[in-house]
Amino acid sequence: MNFMASKQPENCLLGPESDSQRTLYPYVTGTSVVALKYKDGILMAADLGGSYGSTLRYKNVERMKPIGKHSLLGASGEISDFQEILRYLDDLILYDNMWDDGNSLGPKEVHNYLTRVMYNRRNKFNPLWNSLVLGGVKKGEKYLGTVSMIGVNFEDNHVATGFGNHLARPILRQDWHENLSFEDGVKLLEKCMRVLLYRDRSAINKLQIAKITEEGVTISQPYSLKTYWEFSAFANPAQGAVGTW
Amino acid sequence: MFRNQYDTDVTTWSPAGRLFQVEYAMEAVKQGSAAIGLRSKTHIVLGCVNKANSELSSHQKKIFKVDDHIGVAIAGLTADGRVLSRYMRNECINYSFTYESPLPVGRLVVQLADKAQVCTQRSWKRPYGVGLLVAGLDESGAHLYYNCPSGNYFEYQAFAIGSRSQAAKTYLERRFKNFSDSSRDNLVKDALMAIRETLQGETLKSSICTVAVVGVGEPFHILDQETVQQMIDAFEIVGEQEGPAAEPDAAAAAAAGQEAAAADQGGSTEEGVAPMDI
Numbered sequence: 001m002n003f004m005a006s007k008q009p010e011n012c013l014l015g016p017e018s019d020s021q022r023t024l025y026p027y028v029t030g031t032s033v034v035a036l037k038y039k040d041g042i043l044m045a046a047d048l049g050g051s052y053g054s055t056l057r058y059k060n061v062e063r064m065k066p067i068g069k070h071s072l073l074g075a076s077g078e079i080s081d082f083q084e085i086l087r088y089l090d091d092l093i094l095y096d097n098m099w100d101d102g103n104s105l106g107p108k109e110v111h112n113y114l115t116r117v118m119y120n121r122r123n124k125f126n127p128l129w130n131s132l133v134l135g136g137v138k139k140g141e142k143y144l145g146t147v148s149m150i151g152v153n154f155e156d157n158h159v160a161t162g163f164g165n166h167l168a169r170p171i172l173r174q175d176w177h178e179n180l181s182f183e184d185g186v187k188l189l190e191k192c193m194r195v196l197l198y199r200d201r202s203a204i205n206k207l208q209i210a211k212i213t214e215e216g217v218t219i220s221q222p223y224s225l226k227t228y229w230e231f232s233a234f235a236n237p238a239q240g241a242v243g244t245w
Numbered sequence: 246m247f248r249n250q251y252d253t254d255v256t257t258w259s260p261a262g263r264l265f266q267v268e269y270a271m272e273a274v275k276q277g278s279a280a281i282g283l284r285s286k287t288h289i290v291l292g293c294v295n296k297a298n299s300e301l302s303s304h305q306k307k308i309f310k311v312d313d314h315i316g317v318a319i320a321g322l323t324a325d326g327r328v329l330s331r332y333m334r335n336e337c338i339n340y341s342f343t344y345e346s347p348l349p350v351g352r353l354v355v356q357l358a359d360k361a362q363v364c365t366q367r368s369w370k371r372p373y374g375v376g377l378l379v380a381g382l383d384e385s386g387a388h389l390y391y392n393c394p395s396g397n398y399f400e401y402q403a404f405a406i407g408s409r410s411q412a413a414k415t416y417l418e419r420r421f422k423n424f425s426d427s428s429r430d431n432l433v434k435d436a437l438m439a440i441r442e443t444l445q446g447e448t449l450k451s452s453i454c455t456v457a458v459v460g461v462g463e464p465f466h467i468l469d470q471e472t473v474q475q476m477i478d479a480f481e482i483v484g485e486q487e488g489p490a491a492e493p494d495a496a497a498a499a500a501a502g503q504e505a506a507a508a509d510q511g512g513s514t515e516e517g518v519a520p521m522d523i
Contacts, residue, residue, distance in 0.1 A: 101351045102385045109344035116343050139384075 350381025
């Protein structure tokens, strides 16, 4: 007899419990992705961290990948689900290439395909636990969009996932403008990533910046941001409030 | 084609390597009323002859809008054509929903051809008895395809199918080199001329033909009767004055300056007559 038998309420829509294949919670996760449109295309930044709960376990996880000729995908959330999405997209691009007819799936098409996938999984109560950023350029048209694990999707001039929405977007709203140069775009992204590094517990100081233009995708080598920890207010934090930690 | 012992099943080859049932299906296309298509770099025009069975009935629909950027004209068994149009519309809508982008016409045509091929290799099916002229736009420009019951498809600059299509084809063969850079209106006029060729003497009226256009910045739509009649009137009159092989620019110019031309001609004939001095 199973004394510990858990019972779902009668009106539960979650299906049989033996159905243990559904995603219930994420295990190895990536943190924010930040992206913006600039003069020649899209710039995207993400760190190389894979957290296992509160442990910063993996320090070499590439969370941005090129898709086909025209797109770049960045993901936060469950890393294994991101890898699954990459397999879906691999098939998609393969079949697209097999037509060999001069037509190719652009960033808009890939973004909408991903929206359909994410939304349909959500409807089956078996989500892919990711927030995705899809950017690209096709025939001179720049495209930047995002899809969440529940299928919420939209396009904008700058997007971010997770903590990036709270910490990076306000910076971008203030400092972003049309036709940023490459250098300015990178500086702006680094500004956002630095704030995330200071304030997001799951961020690590090892990031990549990816660029996609009409010519193609370039993902930088991993590098670190300079940080400053000598602010006087933080030198002796208990000074103003004895007993605090 | 004569009846023989290898033509009962679509799955029976003849010793000469022919599938007679498929060839008979292509005959059905030749018996249907004419449909023509022609394209430039930016536009495609489809036209067909629409004759009602009797004065009491309406005519059959032979041109179908498949999506904003794709349309099809059919010849042969219109019922088969209707069913295939529904399939095409479904494919376009599903693609649009998933990718929020129009289905490239080249891919739709291949899917259609594969669907037709299946019917040539199943003993419990028969080939579709309809030829389709598929007009559509995709990334690489304007395209016109012809899909046969055999499962083959070909791309064309201009083509005609159905009964008496050879007359239209001859007309198109003479003119096709100009089509690439033709303006949209001239393309429509050429389509009407080609339709007229298939009528063999019968007067071309907007009530017996249908014309549809699709182009860059112009979603697929069937031209209404009035517009078609106006265009017919424009070039038919010119046809009488300047000869049947009217040049495209002359036709456009003449339509605008028709009344002026008539006035000029009247004036010039009077000027041509000189008062006798004697």
